[in-house]
Amino acid sequence: MLDTPRRREIEDAASALFRERGYVATSVRDIAHALDIRGPSLYAHVTSKEDVLWAIVDRAASRFERTADRALAADADPADRLAALVAAHISVITADPGEASVFVAEWRHLSGDRRQAILERRDAYERRFRDLIADGMADGTFALTDPAVAATFLLSALNGIAGWYRPEGRLAADRIADHFVDLAVRALTEVHR
Amino acid sequence: MLDTPRRREIEDAASALFRERGYVATSVRDIAHALDIRGPSLYAHVTSKEDVLWAIVDRAASRFERTADRALAADADPADRLAALVAAHISVITADPGEASVFVAEWRHLSGDRRQAILERRDAYERRFRDLIADGMADGTFALTDPAVAATFLLSALNGIAGWYRPEGRLAADRIADHFVDLAVRALTEVHR
DNA sequence: CCTACCGATCGGTAGG
DNA sequence: CCTACCGATCGGTAGG
Numbered sequence: 001m002l003d004t005p006r007r008r009e010i011e012d013a014a015s016a017l018f019r020e021r022g023y024v025a026t027s028v029r030d031i032a033h034a035l036d037i038r039g040p041s042l043y044a045h046v047t048s049k050e051d052v053l054w055a056i057v058d059r060a061a062s063r064f065e066r067t068a069d070r071a072l073a074a075d076a077d078p079a080d081r082l083a084a085l086v087a088a089h090i091s092v093i094t095a096d097p098g099e100a101s102v103f104v105a106e107w108r109h110l111s112g113d114r115r116q117a118i119l120e121r122r123d124a125y126e127r128r129f130r131d132l133i134a135d136g137m138a139d140g141t142f143a144l145t146d147p148a149v150a151a152t153f154l155l156s157a158l159n160g161i162a163g164w165y166r167p168e169g170r171l172a173a174d175r176i177a178d179h180f181v182d183l184a185v186r187a188l189t190e191v192h193r
Numbered sequence: 194m195l196d197t198p199r200r201r202e203i204e205d206a207a208s209a210l211f212r213e214r215g216y217v218a219t220s221v222r223d224i225a226h227a228l229d230i231r232g233p234s235l236y237a238h239v240t241s242k243e244d245v246l247w248a249i250v251d252r253a254a255s256r257f258e259r260t261a262d263r264a265l266a267a268d269a270d271p272a273d274r275l276a277a278l279v280a281a282h283i284s285v286i287t288a289d290p291g292e293a294s295v296f297v298a299e300w301r302h303l304s305g306d307r308r309q310a311i312l313e314r315r316d317a318y319e320r321r322f323r324d325l326i327a328d329g330m331a332d333g334t335f336a337l338t339d340p341a342v343a344a345t346f347l348l349s350a351l352n353g354i355a356g357w358y359r360p361e362g363r364l365a366a367d368r369i370a371d372h373f374v375d376l377a378v379r380a381l382t383e384v385h386r
Numbered sequence: 387c388c389t390a391c392c393g394a395t396c397g398g399t400a401g402g
Numbered sequence: 403c404c405t406a407c408c409g410a411t412c413g414g415t416a417g418g
Contacts, residue, residue: 024217025302028413040414041387049413105298109218143379149364149372152357153350160349171342179342186336187380221397233398234403242397 007045009035011059014052015098019162023053023106053106054114060092060103061121067092068128078136079185085132086158086184087177093162094173101162126151133188143190154184200238202228204252207245208291212355216246216299246299247307253285253296254314260285261321271329272378278325279351279377280370286355287366294355319344326381336383347377 001007013034017026028049029039046052071088072081093100107118129151136142158180165176194200206227210219221242222232239245264281265274286293300311322344329335351373358369 022215022217022302024215027411029411038388040389040416043414044387109215143375145375146364146368146372149369150376152353153373153376156353156356157346157350160345160352163349164345171339175339176342179339180346182336182338183343183346183380186382186384187376189379189384191379191382191384220395222395231404233400233405236398237403 001045001047001051004045010042010045011052011056012098015056015102018053018106019098019101023109050110053102054110056099056102057107057110057118060099061118063092064089064103064125065121068125072128078132078139078141079189081132082136082188083181083185085128086154086181089158090161090177090180094165094176097162097165104159104162126155129154136188140190142188145188150188153187157184194238194240194244197238203235203238204245204249205291208249208295211246211249211299212291212294216302243303246295247303249292249295250300250303250311253292254311256285257282257296257318258314261318265321271325271332271334272382274325275329275381276374276378278321279347279374282351283354283370283373287358287369290355290358297352297355319348322347329381333383335381338381343381346380350377
C-alpha cells in the first residue's frame with residue numbers, strides 16, 4: 001500500500017510492539033490502540049498484519065545492506081574493513097532498535113516467498129562477513145578459523161544488541177560500538193608474539 | 194504436575210515446536226498432534242500451556258547453572274576458566290537445542306513471578322561471565338573492556354548457536370565449540386607484542 | 387476513521 | 403485418553 005506518513009506511524013508503532021511482545025502476540029487492535037484508533041481503521045492503510053511485518057523487515061534489510069556496502073567501499077586492510085562493517089551494523093541497530101530487532105527476531109513469521117526472499121538476503125548479508133573473514137585469513141591478518149562459524153559468531157553477538165539496547169541506557173551507542181569493534185576485531189585477529 | 198515419562202514427552206515435543214514456530218504461534222493442539230493425541234488430552238498431564246513453557250525454561254536454566262558451576266570449579270587462570278565456561282555453555286545448547294532455544298528466546302512469554310524469577314537467574318548467570326572478565330582484566334590477562342558489554346557480546350554469540358545448530362549439520366558440536374572457544378578467548382585476550 | 391459483525395481458532399473444562 | 407463444548411480473542415470485511 002501507499003507510502004504515506006500515517007503508514008510510517010503504523011509501522012513504527014508496530015515495530016515497538018513486535019519488539020516488546022513479538023509479532024504473533026501483538027494483535028492488530030494493539031497496534032491500532034497505540035495510535036489511538038480502532039483496529040479496523042488500520043485497514044484503510046494496510047492490507048494485512050503480515051504486510052506491516054514485511055514492510056518493517058524489508059526496510060530494515062535494505063538499511064543493513066546499504067550501510068554495509070558503504071562501509072565496505074573503502075579500500076582498507078581486513079581488520080579495518082571488519083571494524084567498519086561491525087560499526088556500520090551496530091549503527092543501523094542503534095538508530096532504530098525497533099525496526100532492527102523485528103528484522104532480527106520476527107522475520108520467520110513471514111510466509112512463503114517473502115520468507116524465502118529474506119532468508120536469501122540474510123545469507124547474502126552474512127556472506128559479506130564470511131568473505132571478509134576469509135580474505136583476512138588468506139593474507140595472515142586473521143587467525144585460522146571457519147569463516148562461516150566466525151561470521152555467525154559475530155552476527156549473533158551484534159544482533160544481540162537489538163534486544164537489549166536502550167537509548168537512555170548507561171552507555172551511549174558510540175561507546176557500545178567502540179567496545180564491540182574491539183571485541184570483534186580481537187576475536188578474529190591472530191596473536192603474533 | 195507430576196514428573197512422569199509422558200510429561201517429559203510432552204515437554205520435548207513442545208520444545209521442538211516452540212523452537213521452530215515460537216511459543217505463541219504453537220497451539221496446545223499442535224503439541225498434542227505431535228504426540229498423536231487430541232488437544233484436551235494434554236490436560237491430563239499439564240495444568241496449562243504456560244506450565245509447559247515454564248517446565249522447559251526452568252529445566253534449561255538449571256542445566257546451564259549446574260554446568261557452568263562445574264566448569265568454573267577448576268582453579269585455573271582466567272583464560273582457561275573462560276574457555277571452560279564457554280565450552281560448558283555450548284555443550285548445554287548442543288545436547289538439547291530445543292530446550293536451550295526455548296530458554297534463550299521464549300522466556301519472555303512467561304508472566305508475573307516466573308518471568309521475574311527467570312530474569313533474575315539470567316542476570317545471575319550472566320554475572321558469572323562478567324565477574325570472570327573483570328578478574329581477567331584485573332590481572333592483565335584480558336584487555337580493558339566493559340565487563341557487562343563483553344559478557345553480553347559473548348552470551349549473544351553463544352546463544353545464537355541455539356538458533357542454527359543441527360545435529361546433522363556440517364560441523365560436529367565439538368568442532369563448533371572449539372572454534373567458539375578460540376573466538377571468545379581471543380576476543381577478550383590482550384594482544385601483547 | 388467509525389460501528390457492527392464475520393468465521394476461525396485459541397486455551398481450557400465437563401463429563402465420561 | 404476421548405467427544406462435545408465454552409467464552410474470548412483473533413485477523414479481517416461491510417458499509418457507511
